[in-house]
Amino acid sequence: MPKIRRIFVFAVFTLLAAILATRPALAQVDLSGGWLTKIHEDENDRSGGPDIGDYTGLPLNDAARLKADTWDAEESEMLDHRCQQPPADYAARGQADMRMWSEMDPLTKVTSSWNMLYAYMLTQRTIYMDGRPHPSANAPHTWEGFSTGEWEGQTLKVTTTHLKEGRIRKNGVARSAQATVIEYYTRYHNVLTLTTVIKDPVYMTEPLVRTTSWVVDDGFDLKPKHDHCLPTESVPHPDGYVAFHLPGKNPWLSEFASKWQVPFAATRGGAETMYPEYQMKLETMPAPPMLPAEK
Numbered sequence: 001m002p003k004i005r006r007i008f009v010f011a012v013f014t015l016l017a018a019i020l021a022t023r024p025a026l027a028q029v030d031l032s033g034g035w036l037t038k039i040h041e042d043e044n045d046r047s048g049g050p051d052i053g054d055y056t057g058l059p060l061n062d063a064a065r066l067k068a069d070t071w072d073a074e075e076s077e078m079l080d081h082r083c084q085q086p087p088a089d090y091a092a093r094g095q096a097d098m099r100m101w102s103e104m105d106p107l108t109k110v111t112s113s114w115n116m117l118y119a120y121m122l123t124q125r126t127i128y129m130d131g132r133p134h135p136s137a138n139a140p141h142t143w144e145g146f147s148t149g150e151w152e153g154q155t156l157k158v159t160t161t162h163l164k165e166g167r168i169r170k171n172g173v174a175r176s177a178q179a180t181v182i183e184y185y186t187r188y189h190n191v192l193t194l195t196t197v198i199k200d201p202v203y204m205t206e207p208l209v210r211t212t213s214w215v216v217d218d219g220f221d222l223k224p225k226h227d228h229c230l231p232t233e234s235v236p237h238p239d240g241y242v243a244f245h246l247p248g249k250n251p252w253l254s255e256f257a258s259k260w261q262v263p264f265a266a267t268r269g270g271a272e273t274m275y276p277e278y279q280m281k282l283e284t285m286p287a288p289p290m291l292p293a294e295k
Helices: 003-022 062-069 073-077 255-260 265-266 278-282
Strands: 035-039 100-103 111-118 124-128 146-152 156-161 180-188 191-199 208-216
Touching: 255 265
Parallel strands: 124 146
Antiparallel strands: 035 100, 035 208, 100 111, 111 124, 146 156, 156 180, 180 191, 191 208
């Protein structure tokens, strides 16, 4: 093969390789449709809510504990919180029946975004698939945050920033506005599994990993829960009332330990409580305090 021809062939192959490398990855699965949530995993956490003071298995630091300790459940009675939308990363953890659909770029016919609409409070979010960058750290934070997606094989990876401060559990454990949430959506036949990794430099010493599942419903009919929420006063409070506990004054923090006979120090969370080796440390800890009725 003449030298000029070899150079030409090499140049063509190089150009084709560059074009293929810059093309967006094609999805191998379709995530669109109606999905019914399965709350058998972490059911208490996702429905009625966990016990006050139960921070077990969470990689919390002292700042997170202090925030949760001073939280009061009466916060939900405040007018400012009555119709508060759950942030995008927490919306999937409750009554999270949802519909997913994709949007197509009218010119390129490539998927430009994936969209989700949850039944509870009609929380909606957009996941941009067009390669746009995340905004400046000084950009406004919202309940939806800013999400971008990319395909890794048959799994949709979503990175979300710019979230308003939200909660991890219904007992006051918080996730800060500086956190980054990484999600992996994987469909296996009729089951959609979400693996969430929360990285929070303010309230966590290690990433928190959780999973959530849905099953497909071909005849899905989105029945919104609290879709038209009007803030009303359900429990009268004086003007200017704020629900809180002073540091060290929450009387319910040890109730969970007493109820389940778990050493109180273990209920305070921390990265070490996430690992099996912590069981050996449990054996050396003092017994929890008794409930008043047991004394």
